[in-house]
Amino acid sequence: MRLRVALLTVLLCAATVNAQTWTEDGDAAALLPGQTTVGSGPLTAINGTLTSGTDADLYAIYIDDPQNFSARTCGGTSIDSCLYLFDENGFGVSMSEDGCGAQSWLTSQFVAAPGLYYLTMTAWDFDPLNAGGLEIWNDAPWGVERAPDGPGAPGPLAGWGGSAGGSGGYVIALTGATYAEYGPPPPTGACCFEDGQCQVRTATGCNSLGGNYLGDDTTCTPNPCPPPLAGACCFSTGGCLELTQPMCNANGGAYQGANVPCWPSPCVEQPPGGGWSDNFDSYPQGTVLYNVGGWTGWDDNPDAAGVVDGSNYRSAPHSIAVKGAGDAIHPFTGIQGGKWVIKAWQYIPSNLSATTYFIVNSYYQHGGPYFWTVELHFNPALGVVFDSLRDPNATSALPIVYDEWVEIRVEVDFDAGWLGTVWQYYGGQLLYTGNWIQGAVGQLAIGNIDLFAPHPETVFYDDLSLQPWEPPTPPGAARPLFAGVLYGGLPTRTTDLSGFPNTNWLSGFPFEVDGAAARPDGAVFISNGGFSGKLYLAPVEGPAIWLCNLQYPAEGLAYGRGRLFGFCNFASPLGIYEINPSNGSMTLAMSTGDRRFFALDYNPVDGLLYGYTEYGSPTGLYAINIDTMQMTFIAPPIPTANSAARAMACGYNKVYLVPVYGNEGYDMYVYDLAQGVGGVWVPMTHPFPESQSTGGAAFAPGHVPGDTNCDGAVTxxxxxxxxxxxxxxxxxxxxxxxxxxxxxxxxxxxxxxxxxxxxxxxxxxx
Incomplete structure (x- = not known):
């Protein structure tokens, strides 16, 4: 027996009975030698995190009391977990799955002797494999601790495979075990990451996470890490945020390069008025149209992409072919406002065995959300094509034309009221006409063309185009006023305030908004999540990028002097809190007593916060000095039967207030702060006349060339x-x-x- 046993005998006599825990250092390796636990005395717990459903964390431990050994995750994780025990050579000893509910419990029954062992934590059905790729344990039975019984038994461990299970934190409780190595814990120091964050880690842990270790005993206070390089990140909506490259990539954006600004925007397709077309003739035969020419597969899946084909075409020499898993898509940005025509020539073989689909989305984003606005079903069982969204019973269907090239034409007028109008033609005959937006949600835009073909027979498309009927309105959301709803699935809306007070609001991106506040660059902070507050950052065009979870839910937001504030109705004390956008921590700025400022914003002209309350006395509009903690009554409530308002934006010395109940016929209101105390609320068009849940608003002018004092005019x-x-x-x-x-x-x-x-x-x- 090793000298280590003698040392442990002495050390254990002096060991305290307190729990001694090893915390995963970085990301524990999945194969031997794993992560070596280092310390003295009994090892009673291991804390760690499975970063994904295919993560396996392997730890070296020493079992000094085999008869009393146990390892369990019972009550220590929400993951449907598996625990595996291997000997010092990597051969399987024991495994447990569902030993206590969905968690695991290893006992001493298969541990024959003291020694070095390897304990591994995984999620359900991510299995250890031998060198031949065979499972060391069978998948069943569950709920029974087992020695190796699979085709790859007894090992040794050479890899992992199987399904992706859950992820998250875990605690493994241990008895009968000590650390694998005796000694003091390894030294730690500052570890810098690409996003500028600093964490205290060991050198090994830092390296395993891709960080840069600054040396033993260095600290993160103050943060020694260089700020991250950021640049313009373009989204399919046409929106732009200046983000780090990892953050941009993780949220489905296209990184334009370090230090590339969002103004002037590099993201808008130019020129939108010129339209788009594709006859597939410039691509080589057999090209998989995955991220080629603007084409890809649904949810960015390469297996769903269409293929360039020369066997059948309308215009020589190629077309696009879709079948099987085919779900070829072409997303668009900036196609909104005005009137547009989509044309596609389609060839359906007479042996088509299942429905094929021609789809247009008004909003599309990989992974969702998606809004369907055109869905033509070509159903061979019925022999007809019909509009499944507006005519699900096929009462206005047309017969499918087989083995010929036939034109599909979709005409849309986005200026025809709130819902727009669409006309759909097949082979020159009108198939159906109706509102462009279908159901409770949608937007007046063309976001994606989708050629879906879930059948073994090939359907061909050629000579696709998207062209304006007439010069369209400029792409992108209108500025400077932004508003959203708390629930109901409606998209955000924006206006440039032209025609005031009869303003026109444009639909933006689907998102539920508790509070909103704009930075000077035009990016908008958004809070949502109800009682589980979350903070996002979004361009006015969308999408919203998750930043962090909030310490408390924030019902209203305000941004000024480089600081973010939120009103917290469920914190103690109730009041206005300053928010750290990097981690969601919140610090009380001032208590507001019985006044609840669900509508909140900052006015750059006088440097004050403004809040609107329906609680306390008197109710109405207040100016709030965050430095002196003084609240000054400015104006009574808006003149509506129900004066509840939860969305406020301050811009150019005016307060814009949105009543909750737009569906009651209420207007939105504006208060010019130049009036001083006791002025008049002026009505304007409400952004959500169909909603009773307006949640947040922001004034986001963004780039206004020449307005260097940001007062709304160049003087x-x-x-x-x-x-x-x-x-x-x-x-x-x-x-x-x-x-x-x-x-x-x-x-x-x-x-x-x-x-x-x-x-x-x-x-x-x-």
Whole structure:
């Protein structure tokens, strides 16, 4: 027996009875030698995290008391877990699945002697394999601790395979075990990650997570890690956020490069008025159209992509062929407003055995959400094509034309009211006409064309196009006013306030909004999640990118002076809290007593928060000085029968307030703060006349060239801030934290230089 046993005998006599825990250092390896536990005295628990359903965490432990050994996750995780025990050579000893409910419990029954062992935690059905790729344990029976009984028994362990189970944290409780190595814990130091975060880790743990270890005994206070390189991230909506490359990629964006700004936007397809077409003739024969020419597969699945085919075509030499798992898609951005025509030529073989589909989505994003607005079913059992969304019983169907090229034509008018109008034609005959938006949700846009063919026979398409009837309105959401609903599935809406008070609101992206607040660059913070508060960042076009979970739910948001605030109705004390957007921690800024400011925002003109309350006395609009914690009554409630309002935005010294109950026929209201106390609320068009759950609003003008003091106009008052901007972003932000430095980029070349002087002077003269 090793010298270690003698040492342990002495050490155990002096060991305390307190629990001693090993915490996973980085990501424990899945194969021997795994992660070695180091310490002294009994090892009573291991804390770790399965980062995915195909993660296996293997730990080296020493079993010094075989008769009393146990390892269990009972009550220590929500994962449907498996525990595996291997000997020092990697041969299987014991496994447990469902030993206590969905968790695992290993006992001493198969542990023959003290020694070095390897304990592994996985999720259900992610199995250990031998060198031949065979399972060391069979999948069943469950609920019974077993020695190796699979075709690959007894091992040794060479790999892992099977289904992807759950992920998350876990605690393995141990008895009869000690650390694999005696000694002090390994040294730790600051570990820097690409996103600029710092964590105290060991060198091994840091490296396993892809970090940069700064050395033993270095600290994370203050943060020694360089800030992450960020650049424009373009989304399929046409929206842009300046993110790190990993964050951009993780959220389905297209990274444009470090230090590339979002203004002028690199994301909008140009020119939208020119339309789009594809005859597939420029691609080589057999090309899989996965991320080629704007084509891909549904949910970015390469197996669903269409294939370039030369065996059948309308215009030589190629078409696109779809069959089997085929679900070929072409997403679009910036196609909204005006009138558009979609054309596609289709060839259906006479032996078609199952329904094939031609689909148009008004909103599409890999992984969802998706909104269907055209879904033509070509049903061979009935021999007809019909609009399944508007005519599910096929009362206005047309007969399918087989073995010929036939034109599908979809005409849409987005300016025809709130819901738009669509006309669908097959072979030159009108199939059906109706509202563009179907059901409770949708948007006035063309987001995706989908060629779905779940059958073994090949269906061909050729000469597809998307063209305007007439010059369309510019792409992208309108600025500066943004609003959303708390529930009901409606998309966000924006307006440029033209035609005030009879403004036109454009539908944006689907998202539920508790609170909203805009940064000077036009990006919008959004809170939602009800009692499980979450914080997101979004361009006004969408999508919303998750940042963190909030310490408390935030019902209203405000952003000013580079700080994010939220009203918390369920914190103690009730009040306005400052939010750290990097981790969701919240610090009380001021208690609000019995006043509940569900509607909250910041006014850059006077540097005050403004809140609207239906609780306390008097109710109505208040100015809130976050420094002195003083609340000043400004105006009574809005003049509606039910004055509840949960969405507020401050912009250019005005307060925009959205009543909750748009479906009661209420207007939205504006209060000009230049009136002072006791002024008049002015009505304007409500963004959600069909809803009773308006949840948040923000004023997000974004880039306004020449408006360097951000007051909504380019005047001689902008000269001094413009000169300050020429001195660099840091000096400008220090002096004008509530304004956007890139407003000085008047020649729209992506930088602020002396080349912007002449364009700025020209703007002053307009």
């Amino acid at each position: 001689f008052d902008d000269i001094d801030p413009f000169v300050l901007a020429l001195g660099g972003q840091a000096a400008f932000n220090a002096e004008l934290p509530d304004c956007y430095w890139r407003n000085a980029d008047c020649n729209l070349d992506g930088s602020v230089t002396f080349d912007d002087i002449d364009p700025f002077v020209a703007l002053l003269g307009q």
